[in-house]
Amino acid sequence: xxxxxxxxxxxxxxxxxxxxxxxxxxxxxxxxxxxxxxxxxxxxxxxxxxxxxxxxxxxxxxxxxxxxxxxxxxxxxxxxxxxxxxxxxxxxxxxxxxxxxxxxxxxxxxxxxxx
Amino acid sequence: xxxxxxxxxxxxxxxxxxxxxxxxxxxxxxxxxxxxxxxxxxxxxxxxxxxxxxxxxxxxxxxxxxxxxxxxxxxxxxxxxxxxxxxxxxxxxxxxxxxxxxxxxxxxxxxxxxx
Numbered sequence: 001x002x003x004x005x006x007x008x009x010x011x012x013x014x015x016x017x018x019x020x021x022x023x024x025x026x027x028x029x030x031x032x033x034x035x036x037x038x039x040x041x042x043x044x045x046x047x048x049x050x051x052x053x054x055x056x057x058x059x060x061x062x063x064x065x066x067x068x069x070x071x072x073x074x075x076x077x078x079x080x081x082x083x084x085x086x087x088x089x090x091x092x093x094x095x096x097x098x099x100x101x102x103x104x105x106x107x108x109x110x111x112x113x114x115x
Numbered sequence: 116x117x118x119x120x121x122x123x124x125x126x127x128x129x130x131x132x133x134x135x136x137x138x139x140x141x142x143x144x145x146x147x148x149x150x151x152x153x154x155x156x157x158x159x160x161x162x163x164x165x166x167x168x169x170x171x172x173x174x175x176x177x178x179x180x181x182x183x184x185x186x187x188x189x190x191x192x193x194x195x196x197x198x199x200x201x202x203x204x205x206x207x208x209x210x211x212x213x214x215x216x217x218x219x220x221x222x223x224x225x226x227x228x229x230x
Contacts, residue, residue, distance in 0.1 A: 035220075041222070042221060042223065043220040045218070048216070058217050059219075104164075106151075106158040109157075
């Protein structure tokens with residue numbers, strides 16, 4: 001049981017390049033999320049997927065696209081990277097255990113630098 | 116728009132002290148509140164989850180309280196140890212029925228426990 005895994009761990013891009021951040025969970029969780037973490041800003045929600053086949057925008061979706069490939073995988077794509085997208089990206093998932101109970105797990109993060 | 120504030124931003128105390136971290140949020144229509152721990156360069160580890168109907172949760176030396184009507188939560192750490200040094204993040208999930216919406220995070224309290 002690997003939990004939530006993210007690849008790559010580190011990435012350097014030039015302005016205008018594209019890339020896809022991969023996330024997978026092996027806990028059979030329904031909902032998955034992408035956050036970014038910037039110094040002084042805390043974590044902010046980019047996109048989420050409440051269930052397989054659905055995606056919704058979060059607080060800061062501009063410049064990103066997502067794909068919920070199947071129940072396990074949720075990818076984040078930067079079509080044309082900008083320096084403002086330099087950040088640490090975290091993938092997360094939750095399982096609704098009971099009506100008022102969730103288990104939430106975060107991946108180890110991807111450190112992205114755009115020059 | 117929900118805003119989450121954590122005070123203090125940083126705290127340094129000698130080993131063995133009891134301490135309190137504060138979290139406030141502007142919209143009381145929350146589903147639950149979570150406290151996380153983040154070690155440098157690492158992902159987030161969930162410490163405590165409090166449902167909106169609950170007043171407190173305890174895990175070992177940690178106790179978290181929630182006063183939803185006043186928009187406040189506290190994390191109490193008893194008998195602090197150097198291993199408690201980390202950044203502590205408070206996050207709230209808004210009430211939306213389905214419960215799959217993302218979390219809104221505070222900026223964290225950076226805690227250092229001096230040996």
